[in-house]
Amino acid sequence: MERNSLRWRRDLALTACCAAAVAEADRTGEPGQRAARLIDCLGVLRSAHGAGAAAALDMRALRRGLRHGLAPLLPACGEEGDPLGEVRLLDRDGLLCDAVEDLGREHLVPQQALMEYWPWARLRAEQEEHQLYAEIRRLPPDDYAKVRELLASDSVAEQGVLWEKWNGLWGRFGFFEPVSSWPWCNAAGWCFPCPACAWPMRAQPAGQGVFAVACDAHRLEGAQYTYRQVRGGSGPPVLEGGGASAGRVEGFPAAGDYLAVSRTVWRYMTLPGRMEFAIRDALTGIAGLDVAMYPGGDRYDLRITAAEPLVAKEWRVDAKAWRSFGALADALLERPVPAAPVPLTIVVPHRQRSDLPLLQARLAGRRDLEVMTDKDFVAEVLRWCRGEW
Structure with a gap:
């Protein structure tokens, strides 16, 4: 029971942190509404801690934890070797990190408990996995294996190429989205597939006209690059590898003809x-x-x-x-x-x-x-x- 209680409180705190990160990164909404959302998240975060620990949590501590590591914000996150303590939900520019979406799916409190604090709820990752598989498990074994391999090997391509490879299976599943709708991977009109998984890498400004391009999953394996935007140049920017293991990457246009699997499928x-x-x-x-x-x-x-x-x-x-x-x-x-x-x-x-x-x-x-x-x-x-x- 104690383990389940701690798990519930950690999931509740992590959900509050993810919601707070989304609010903090939002520069389009009304400032008063944004502040109210942050205060709401802080209240939920405090409720997930004991009375003594909650006293140390204020808005400054929340904002600092979102940018520098969640250890002070999560109950019992100080356990030795707990990787969640080092997770950052906002980068140095105040933009959302990829971890927000993944952790929001994977750590989730029951809907009833979540609805007690917010008028929304998110699905468990296990449930989301099952939903994805439910779409293809009714296929014959050979088609099932083909779909699984295509989603693994061809996570981004032109629509015509995908249509040819999927053959009669194309159009039956909503696994792909146009990369033109993903501004986070658009580098001067170009996208760059990760050399390890082929999914579009994230492109972010790093200051002084330099942009950082990296794959969230394979960054530590060498999939991180930089490029300097040049005015008047033609063709994709040339990426410079951040390490000896960084493979060569060819860019493709961030146009409507190119499709990639959704982040959940990826x-x-x-x-x-x-x-x-x-x-x-x-x-x-x-x-x-x-x-x-x-x-x-x-x-x-x-x-x-x-x-x-x-x-x-x-x-x-x-x-x-x-x-x-x-x-x-x-x-x-x-x-x-x-x-x-x-x-x-x-x-x-x-x-x-x-x-x-x-x-x-x-x-x-x-x-x-x-x-x-x-x-x-x-x-x-x-x-x-x-x-x-």
């Missing part, structure tokens, strides 16, 4: 999908190893079976690319314990490996669940194939 289908197919490609062709994609529809993503001449072994894999491991742990713990003798391996991006102990500790009591990074999982299977178990 977060919960494209990112885990690219992990799934990378695992498949790494393990396909090994003698004695059978790799099947989506054998049970959307129950899990891969079934890998070792047979002769290898020692028999089966892995069932479900890839997840959630930003918050705390919310992911909550969602996984709410799943019923299956009767299947094979545990489900939850695979997360290798870039989040430093936060993995947190997730492993939360799931320690569930023998039906294992968790590791995508690279570690491939390495484990390869060790088994070499007889190193």
Whole structure:
């Protein structure tokens, strides 16, 4: 009960922080309404803390926490190794960070509790995932696998190219949006796909005519660049990589003919999908190893079976690319314990490996669940194939 109470209070506080960040970044509305929204959020935030801690929360502390890290704003966020304490919802220019939308989906209080403070409510990420999958799970197995692979491999392209690749499936799903409606990725009329996931990267002014272009998911893996806007130039701006691992990127026009998957699809289908197919490609062709994609529809993503001449072994894999491991742990713990003798391996991006102990500790009591990074999982299977178990 105490854990559930803390979880409820942290989700409530995080929702208040996300709402406050949206209000703080809003420069188009009435100043009085904006101030009222911030005061409302501060009141909710204080209610999520104990009486002693709430006394230290004022508007200055709220604004500072939104820009420099949420640790002072979230109940019990001072736990060692808690990555939420370092999350920033506003950048130095007061603009919303990508974390707002992701965390708003992943950490959510029940609708009744949320409605007690605001006249709106947002869906849980787990519910939103299921809604996405519900649109395609009624397809025949081959079409289901094709849609999943297309969403992973072709997250942005011209409409004609997408229509040709999707063939008869095009138009049945509302997964794509015109990039021309996304000003946050428009760099002087051009967009730049991330070299790791191909989704448009965010473009933000960095001062003195310099713009920063980076992928929220793959920034730490080298997907961060800068460019200087040149007047009168033709063609896309030339990006300069921020590190040795930054790959070359070709821009495309921010025009109506170019479509990209929505952020929700990118977060919960494209990112885990690219992990799934990378695992498949790494393990396909090994003698004695059978790799099947989506054998049970959307129950899990891969079934890998070792047979002769290898020692028999089966892995069932479900890839997840959630930003918050705390919310992911909550969602996984709410799943019923299956009767299947094979545990489900939850695979997360290798870039989040430093936060993995947190997730492993939360799931320690569930023998039906294992968790590791995508690279570690491939390495484990390869060790088994070499007889190193």
